[in-house]
Amino acid sequence: MTTSHIPEDRIPVIVGVGEIVDRPKDIAAGLEPLTLLEEALKRAEADSGARLLSEVQSLDVVNFLSWRYRDPEKQLAQRLGIAPAHLYYGPVGGESPIRYLHEAAQRIARGECSVAAVCGAEAQSTATKAQRAGVELPWTPFAHDVEEPKRGAAFQKPMAVALGVFRPITVYPLYESATSAHWGQTPREALKESGELWSTYARVAADNPNSWLKKTFTGDEITTATPDNRMIAWPYTKLMVANPTVNMGGALILTSLAKARAAGVPEEKLIYPLGGASAEEPRDYLIRDQFVESHAQTAVLKAVMDLVGGDGRKFDAIELYSCFPCVPKMARRTLGLGPDVQPTVTGGLTFFGAPLNTYMTHSACAMVRKLRSGGALGLLYGQGGFVTKHHGLVLSRAAPQAVLKQDTSVQAEADRNRRNVPDFTAEAVGKGQVEAFTVIYRANGEVEHGVTMLRTEDGRRTLGRIPASDTATLAYLQDMDRTPVGTTGNIVTAGDGMLEWRVG
Template structure:
């Protein structure tokens, strides 16, 4: 490092899960006040308040405030020069830690507080849970814009819903793996069984039941089908009340304030990369060049090899993203290392954009208890769009901040973009990935398909058929099969019509 004392460190962390049975459940900002105060306590000296010059706040889905960062600062008694309120995205917490590290190492910032919180469980229960929350107000400022799906064409075919798009990735992954339908169902159930087991032992988890693979993958009234092949327990649980906060500074300030060195944790390596934005324009549906290259860059900065990582926290909104991350990072299917430190989005809880903050806070506390640990945290945003990596440990990075070829790598990823998809398709469609949407009774309503036409160009289509035909199709591997497709000008959709298929 050019200036050793500018090396960024994490010095304070906190998280809190508001119990379901809380009589007077508080709003997201109040949860952030709680974890903000807890994080300040964790630092060990309130003198740190004088040095906090920046606050990063993760986007809040479950409520809205005019100036949440400002209100939080006032209550905590801090006076930041810069207040940043971020747009949504599951990658955001790790992205902000990476950004804070670069700002601190460059000398632009002294101490940064990063926070987020949601109370969607309570907010969704308005009819039965009285609450005395502040009035909703539109934020006065936001760095960037909230996501609204991918684009008009893909949103038109419901890819705007993550359970739909990630389910399509899942069928593409299954076909690429060579597993049968039943083998793959068992496999993803076993992966998430490992997550549920860890969540069951985590005092901060929203769900503390150690579900078995069968309980996760089998549809029941309590675990209904969402999008084939996903049941409810394979999906992130956003109906939680959770908050987490962390505080970062540099070695010089930590030494000045006599903060115990045993509590210093380093961001040893990091990276932030994006995949091609449009799903239909990616060369493959079952990979992530951003994850492949991001993990490599983070390991290089940390001076580590993959075998040096003791634990992972892989973003787990759906099984497909876990599988993609494992493949791209190079984690074998039979690897016994933990793939989550919290229990994951479906079981620990998926507080919208702030899940990974909990993963980072949990990671910091694990390393404090066992200083030899090296943990890789992987955050994901959008629809396998944005990935952020952080490697944590008790050693500083070996490479300078920003001293990597991230921009060059990003350019090479985006250069692989395919031509625009065909919006009005007529001809033969070869399926590359698909899902079925279900009604509330668990019956398939229609299929949603992504594939390519005879000339290789991509398109999207619906499968329209009777329920019994769709149920029959559920029992088959459709990836690789070819069907006639036509554009229905009345409904403005590409349609695969099937009366019978054996």
């Protein structure tokens, strides 16, 4: 029983979690996202031990990309036979499940509703396999007339697009190279840290019944390129990047404490959102001041630490978003956590699987289960875009002692720390100093080309291509014992008008 003085109808509580993983033997029997959503919600209701779905007044559906529907949130509500006052299908963003959970809790704290649900699903494995095999899926017809949702790539400069550094798999390596150089690591040391960290995620995934890849890997197995574990973009191999080729659905049901008790939800099921924070970086990553930290991430993590007395070690369970190693590597430094602290309760976007925007729905489910079985405080940290959108949420086994805050933005704090942003130019000559870099690989293991992010002699920022034929510069960039970040080379303009960068 709570000793809180807050009225029980204004205390939000998570009462039920549900997940489904679909591995069809026959591809045509694969479940479509709407069905996965419906099933996950039913499982969340069953988990709560109460009949709540018919009373949902707030329903948030995480954006999904594996299939397209017209108004999927309305179709889902129709399938469930409900008409929630708040019915929302959101934009792309890996942080969005945490935002929706937080907002649903805030809605309950405002007294706007007493039963809310958040859900997400993807069926990318089935969709990809069906497309590759030419199998027509017996799903709700694909809504060709609905516009494709805007992803991070839509916000990048033409030069970034032309050089291929406009997708997560090629942009995050830029952060990887800049952060590790800033931390004084050689590339070998940085890779070792990534491998050991990812190996921890794999161990947790191996024990999570809902994971896609239930197998442990050593750090070396993760970071060593092989035919089965090809290089994607230096220094990331396939086993170091998110795996979107999965079929999964996840859902959580929240109620007010008063409603949970009235409905007979067992006390030991209740997990309380305590509060959280959010902030963003500019969507165009080339207009950020630097790549050695994210001011938005730092502000969000400091704010969630403040909620628990300013110490990251107060969290008994943690989920640090893990689309690529640089994200939890940055986050755990800000939280003051060493390699001894397990950064996940789920298993990570590589091994658990990365159902695009909805991985954190599954993490929230895993966190609720974890806190129910022991531990007092849990941190959920979700991230979206290219280190762009950040949201942290603290969950607790004990009832809150303060009303859930309505303002979560720590944007002003993030912006206050931002230093001057260099002008971007697509035209430059002379010397260029490396700020960050990657080397992009083809599916057959060959280098496509390298890309350096550069500072010009007059302090502007640009990008330089390294053609696959420039083996000397590529070897210089991929030296395991000496980072090229901070060193200088020559910028030249190639025959096609694109800037190139050469060592020397």
